[in-house]
Amino acid sequence: xxxxxxxxxxAFLASVHLALLLLGLLASTSIIGTIIQQNKPAEHYxxxxxxxxxxxxxxxxxxxxxxxxxxxxxxxxxxxxxxICSIDRLPGVVRVVRMDNLxxxxxxxxxxxxQHQVQVNDSHExxxxxxxxxxxxxxxxxxxxxxxxxxxxxxxKGAWTRYGVYAVHISILTILLGAIIGSPTVAExxxxxxxxxxxxxxxxxxxxxxxxxFSYDEEEHSLPLxxxxxxxFFDIDFYDNGMPKEFVSGLTILExxxxxxxxxxxxxxxxxxxxxxxYQSSYNDMRKPVIRLKNVSTGQRTxxxxxxxxxxxxxxxxxxxxxxxxxxxxxxxxxxxxxxxxIWFMDSQGPPSTFTVRYNTPVLVERxxxxxxxxxxxxxATGLQVSKDPGVWWVYSGCALMLLGLYTAFFMSHRKIxxxxxxxxxxxKVAFIGQANKNSLGFAKTFARLTEGFGKEHT
Amino acid sequence: xxxxxxxxxxxxxxxxxxxxxxxxxxxxxxxxxARAGLGLAIFAILIQTTGLGLRWHESYQLGIxxxxxxxxxxxxxxxxxxxxxxxxxxxxKFKLPIIGAFVMPIPFLTxxxxxxxxxxxxxxxxxxxALQSNWLIAHVITCFIxxxxxxxxxGLGIIYLLRQLADTRKFSQESLLGxxxxxxxxxxxxxxxxxxxxxxxxxxxxxxxxxANEAWGTYWSWDPKETWSIITWFIYALTLHARFxxxxxxxxxxxxxxxxxxxxxFTYFGVNYLLAGLHSYGAS
Ligand code: HEM
Numbered sequence: 001x002x003x004x005x006x007x008x009x010x011a012f013l014a015s016v017h018l019a020l021l022l023l024g025l026l027a028s029t030s031i032i033g034t035i036i037q038q039n040k041p042a043e044h045y046x047x048x049x050x051x052x053x054x055x056x057x058x059x060x061x062x063x064x065x066x067x068x069x070x071x072x073x074x075x076x077x078x079x080x081x082x083x084i085c086s087i088d089r090l091p092g093v094v095r096v097v098r099m100d101n102l103x104x105x106x107x108x109x110x111x112x113x114x115q116h117q118v119q120v121n122d123s124h125e126x127x128x129x130x131x132x133x134x135x136x137x138x139x140x141x142x143x144x145x146x147x148x149x150x151x152x153x154x155x156x157k158g159a160w161t162r163y164g165v166y167a168v169h170i171s172i173l174t175i176l177l178g179a180i181i182g183s184p185t186v187a188e189x190x191x192x193x194x195x196x197x198x199x200x201x202x203x204x205x206x207x208x209x210x211x212x213x214f215s216y217d218e219e220e221h222s223l224p225l226x227x228x229x230x231x232x233f234f235d236i237d238f239y240d241n242g243m244p245k246e247f248v249s250g251l252t253i254l255e256x257x258x259x260x261x262x263x264x265x266x267x268x269x270x271x272x273x274x275x276x277x278x279y280q281s282s283y284n285d286m287r288k289p290v291i292r293l294k295n296v297s298t299g300q301r302t303x304x305x306x307x308x309x310x311x312x313x314x315x316x317x318x319x320x321x322x323x324x325x326x327x328x329x330x331x332x333x334x335x336x337x338x339x340x341x342x343i344w345f346m347d348s349q350g351p352p353s354t355f356t357v358r359y360n361t362p363v364l365v366e367r368x369x370x371x372x373x374x375x376x377x378x379x380x381a382t383g384l385q386v387s388k389d390p391g392v393w394w395v396y397s398g399c400a401l402m403l404l405g406l407y408t409a410f411f412m413s414h415r416k417i418x419x420x421x422x423x424x425x426x427x428x429k430v431a432f433i434g435q436a437n438k439n440s441l442g443f444a445k446t447f448a449r450l451t452e453g454f455g456k457e458h459t
Numbered sequence: 460x461x462x463x464x465x466x467x468x469x470x471x472x473x474x475x476x477x478x479x480x481x482x483x484x485x486x487x488x489x490x491x492x493a494r495a496g497l498g499l500a501i502f503a504i505l506i507q508t509t510g511l512g513l514r515w516h517e518s519y520q521l522g523i524x525x526x527x528x529x530x531x532x533x534x535x536x537x538x539x540x541x542x543x544x545x546x547x548x549x550x551x552k553f554k555l556p557i558i559g560a561f562v563m564p565i566p567f568l569t570x571x572x573x574x575x576x577x578x579x580x581x582x583x584x585x586x587x588x589a590l591q592s593n594w595l596i597a598h599v600i601t602c603f604i605x606x607x608x609x610x611x612x613x614g615l616g617i618i619y620l621l622r623q624l625a626d627t628r629k630f631s632q633e634s635l636l637g638x639x640x641x642x643x644x645x646x647x648x649x650x651x652x653x654x655x656x657x658x659x660x661x662x663x664x665x666x667x668x669x670x671a672n673e674a675w676g677t678y679w680s681w682d683p684k685e686t687w688s689i690i691t692w693f694i695y696a697l698t699l700h701a702r703f704x705x706x707x708x709x710x711x712x713x714x715x716x717x718x719x720x721x722x723x724x725f726t727y728f729g730v731n732y733l734l735a736g737l738h739s740y741g742a743s
Contacts, residue, residue, distance in 0.1 A: 016703050023700070027693035027722075034683040034730070066681040179679070199676065239523065239585045246588050267588035268674050279676045280588075387676040395678060399665040406661055410654045 013081060014088040022078045029074065033065040067185070079176055086169045093162050097414075101154045102145040106420045106431075109152075114434040114444055116451035119427050120458050124150070127428040127458075128421045134454050140417055150422030157415045162437070164408030167401055174398030182391025184215065198223055198388050204231040205286055205381040207303050209254065213386045225276060225386075228254040232262070233292070233301045234283055234380040247280050249382040250301065275388050282383030289359075294373040295319065296364070306376065311344075319370075321347035326354070341376055413438035417447070430454070463517060463527075464581065466510030467536060467570060473503035474543065474567035481559030485638060493556035500547050500563060507540050514583065523585040528599040531731065532579045537599070538727075539566035541607030545655075549611065553648065555640050562614040594670035602663030602688075606723050608656030609695075612649055613720035619645040619713035646709040649716050650702065657695045664688050687726035694719045 012018060036057060037044065045054040045063060061068035120127045128144070128151045135142045140155035180186055187197040200215040200223060209230035212222040232250035239245045246266055253261040253273050265271045271278045291304040293314070302316040304323060311324040327342040338359045346352040350368035357363040362375040418433040432451040436443035480496035483489060514527040527533045543566040550556055573579055618639055625636035639645075667685070668678040679685060698715040701707040 016700055019700055020697055020704065023693045023697040027690045027697070030686050030690050030693070033681060034686045038681065066686075241585070243585055244588060245585065246591075268592040270673065270676065277676055279674070281675065385676045389676075392672065392678065396669070399668070403658075403662055403665065406658050410658060 010084065010088070013084040015081075016085070018081050019078075019085065022074065022081055025074060026078060029065075029071065032062055036062050036065075038066070039064055075176070079173055082169050082172060086166055090166060093166070097159045097162055101156065101416060101418070102143060102152055104152070104418070106147055106150065106152055106422070109418055109420065109433045110431060112433050112435060114440075114447055116432045116448065116455070118430045118432070118451065118455040118459065119424075120430065122428055122458075124421065124423055124428045127430060128153075130458055131419045131421055131430050131454070134457070135417070135419065135450075138450055138453075140450075142417075142419070147420075147422075150420060153419040153421065155417050158412055159414050161408050161412040162414050164405050164410075164412065167405030168409055169405075171398045171402035171405055174401060175395050178391035178394025178396075178398060180391065181394055182389035194221070194223055195226070195388075197390055199385075200387070201281065201383065201385045203282075203284055203381045203383050204229070206231050206233055206290065206379055209252075213384075227260075227274065228256075229278065229384075230254060231382050233303055234382040236283070247283060247382075249280055249384070251278060251384075275390060277387055277389075279385040279387070280382065281385040284381040284383060286379040286381055288379045289376055290379040291323065292362075292373075292375045292377065293323075294375075296371040296373055298370075303379075319347060321345070322352075331358075343374065345372075345374065347372070413443065415443055415446075417450070463510045463514035466506055466513060468574065470503050470507040470510060471567065471570040471574060473499055473506060474539070474563065474570060477503060477559070478563040478567050481556060481563050485557050485560035486635065488638060493559070496556060496559050496563065497547065497550060500543060500559070503566075504540065504543050504547065507536070507543070511536070511540065518583045521583055523583070525586055525591075526596050527583075528596060529586055529590055530580060530584065532573055532581045534599060534603065534727075535569055535573045535579075538603050538606055538610075539569040541603050542566050542569070542610045543607075545604075545607045545611050545652075549648070549652070553644075555644070555648075557638055557640060558611075558615065558618060558648075561618050562611050565610050565614065589674050592670055592673060594666055594673060598663060598666040598670050601659050601666055605656045605659030605663055606727065608652050608659065609716075609720050609723050612652040612656060612716040615645055615649045615652060616713035616716035616720075619649065619709060620717075623710055623713075642709055646712065649709075649712060653695055653698055653716060653719070657692075657699065660688070660692055660695065664692060684726065684730045687722065687730050691719060691722040691726055694722050 036049070040063065042054075042058070042063075045057050049057060057063055061070070065071055120130070122130070131153055132142050132144065135153065135155050140157065142153040142155040144151055144153045146152075182197050184194070184198045188194045194215065198213075198215050200213045202210055202213040204210055207230075209228050211225050211228045213225060215221045215223050230252045232252055234250075235248045236244055237246040237248070248264050248266050250262065250264050251271055252259055253271075261271075261273060263271045265278060265280050267280045270280070289306040291306055291312075293302040293304065293316075294300070295302075300316055300319060302314055302319070304312050304314050306325075308325045308328060311322055313322050314320060322345075324344040325341055326344050329340045331338055331340050340356055340358050342354065342356050344352055344354050345365060347367050347370060349370075353365055353367065355363055355365060355374075357374055357376055360375070360377045362373045365372045365374055413436045415436040416434065420431040420433070422429055422431070432447070432454070434443065434447040434451075477496050477499035480492045480499060484492040484496060511527055514533070515524075518524050518527065528537055542562070546559065546562045546566075550559060573581075619642065621636050622639040622642055622645060625634065625639065626642070640648075664685075667688070671680070671685075672678040694715065698712060698719060701712060701715065
């Protein structure tokens with residue numbers, strides 16, 4: 001680092017001054033997008049900010065500022081600064097980590113602040129052995145070299161922690177790389193392969209399946225999934241106070257006609273298949289009645305079309321049976337009225353059951369070998385967010401690396417101990433010298449315990 | 460009746476007493492006052508811990524059991540708890556009770572605010588589906604430990620600036636501000652505190668991103684709350700790096716520690732009350 005005269009452009013790009021400038025710019029410009037609402041239709045800006053300001057907003061791309069050219073350039077410059085700074089400094093750090101600490105001149109070492117001297121009544125050789133053994137016993141594996149007037153021992157811990165800062169810096173680049181890899185825009189505009197990474201959604205009615213979804217970037221664009229997904233059912237669970245407790249969709253993945261995988265997804269519990277993730281995000285009421293059977297003991301659900309003219313045969317796996325709507329009656333009630341249905345129902349065991357069910361209110365039906373919940377209610381469509389993000393593992397790895405790196409950089413240190421064994425006035429003497437790059441107070445305590453312990457044991 | 464709000468009420472008063480003791484120590488240099496301050500602070504933390512546990516328990520009794528970390532009120536209470544614990548640990552480690560005069564009012568004011576603001580929903584409410592995630596718990600805990608540390612750092616920054624004022628005006632050693640710790644010690648403490656907070660803020664942003672990805676399929680969407688948290692993160696990253704460049708002396712770092720906390724404050728309050736976004740659950 002020192003000898004080579006630096007190219008001024010390189011020096012500028014590697015400088016911490018530039019880093020401060022860029023961090024300041026990123027922090028301050030990011031505020032804009034929190035004040036101006038993002039990605040609204042053009043009229044919104046004219047209405048909220050007036051035509052003059054709306055023009056500025058448009059010309060600087062402030063309506064989608066985090067994807068605007070200038071903001072991406074800022075992030076790019078920041079990454080470049082970070083990369084060059086690290087490349088610039090890393091060789092120096094490697095040198096410090098690999099440094100041969102036994103070439104040090106003992107007289108110079110004896111000028112350092114942290115030291116402790118111990119006199120021992122024994123020969124110089126014997127004391128050297130004692131000191132080496134002591135350090136080893138305390139976990140400091142020492143190497144040694146003969147010096148002009150004695151023997152120099154050296155041991156160190158945590159030399160690698162000097163790389164912690166660079167782990168943090170690399171982690172930031174890794175996260176940004178992951179963001180690029182997972183970006184739908186990059187997949188579409190640069191790779192010309194929108195299937196590589198996308199974010200989209202689909203509104204899938206119960207009992208229907210699809211092999212395409214709609215990309216959010218290009219609404220009219222539908223993307224092939226490469227397999228089929230079917231919505232078996234959708235259900236909402238409420239708390240006593242009427243707040244929604246859980247949204248659940250039963251999904252099945254099919255390859256051709258073959259059912260590969262069936263899973264119930266909830267918000268926070270998505271389904272992953274072949275790199276594509278399905279998230280529960282919304283639902284829609286189709287305003288068309290269906291009949292819902294749920295086997296209470298197995299949890300198996302069956303949806304039947306609402307047919308008041310004929311008997312419907314049903315089958316779901318090993319379960320099967322028949323159902324008929326025998327009568328429909330309007331019933332007046334305070335909140336607008338509803339309907340009541342007389343149902344004739346059977347499964348594969350025992351005689352048929354008949355019972356009455358109100359719209360939207362489940363009824364429990366006991367059968368000889370099973371118990372069913374029968375409900376007539378509206379058909380739903382589940383709103384799924386569907387995304388494929390091949391960069392997310394880069395992002396997650398970067399995050400993990402960042403936390404490890406931060407911990408290393410902040411809370412661990414590189415500690416060195418020398419022991420110089422020499423003779424003074426015919427007496428063997430050990431001078432311990434210590435150094436740490438961080439937390440020098442903490443290290444001074446460790447050092448005192450170590451060296452005073454040696455003194456107590458050997459004098 | 461013994462319930463969690465009652466305990467938080469007592470906690471508020473004990474934090475007030477602790478603050479008064481620390482301020483008495485600052486003004487009169489009476490060592491007993493400092494010891495009383497620490498004792499009261501620890502006592503308040505114990506009561507508050509019991510209160511938090513009780514609130515958790517109460518939520519299970521209502522049949523909607525969840526950690527008490529899911530709305531604005533609960534997070535403010537948790538913030539006060541983190542700031543107080545962080546301060547007490549700092550005092551035990553560095554033995555500078557004068558700082559308590561500037562830091563202990565933070566948990567007191569926070570809790571006082573929660574009991575004065577009538578719009579703050581204090582009842583234990585069930586969680587909407589998006590909030591039912593362990594990542595959310597991890598997210599809130601990590602963020603608020605960080606915020607607690609940053610609050611203390613801002614307090615330290617203010618002490619630094621006052622001390623500097625005393626030094627440049629050549630106030631006598633007898634004057635009030637002459638009691639404050641010396642600049643080097645303060646600078647070192649600010650740095651250590653920010654480092655600690657930065658670690659936790661980073662973890663907070665990361666756990667938040669993982670949660671968002673589990674719930675919505677996007678780990679980062681630049682909504683105002685996310686954006687403000689990254690702004691805060693940039694400010695503290697800048698503060699850490701400013702130390703390496705000459706010319707950025709202690710007072711600039713002290714100002715940055717205050718600016719950083721303003722940004723934390725905005726992330727927390729400003730976004731809920733002034734801007735719209737995904738995280739607006741906190742405003743209810
Ligand atoms: C937000 C982004 C960044 C983060 C989170 C970050 C993180 C860190 C951390 C945690 C440290 C150790 C600080 C300490 O020990 O107190 C550090 C040191 C450093 N950073 Fe960064 N950094 C970032 C951006 C940059 C950039 C863009 C540069 C470009 C010049 C840079 C240059 C340095 C240098 C030169 C050091 C000192 C290394 C040493 O101790 O030898 N950092 N960084």
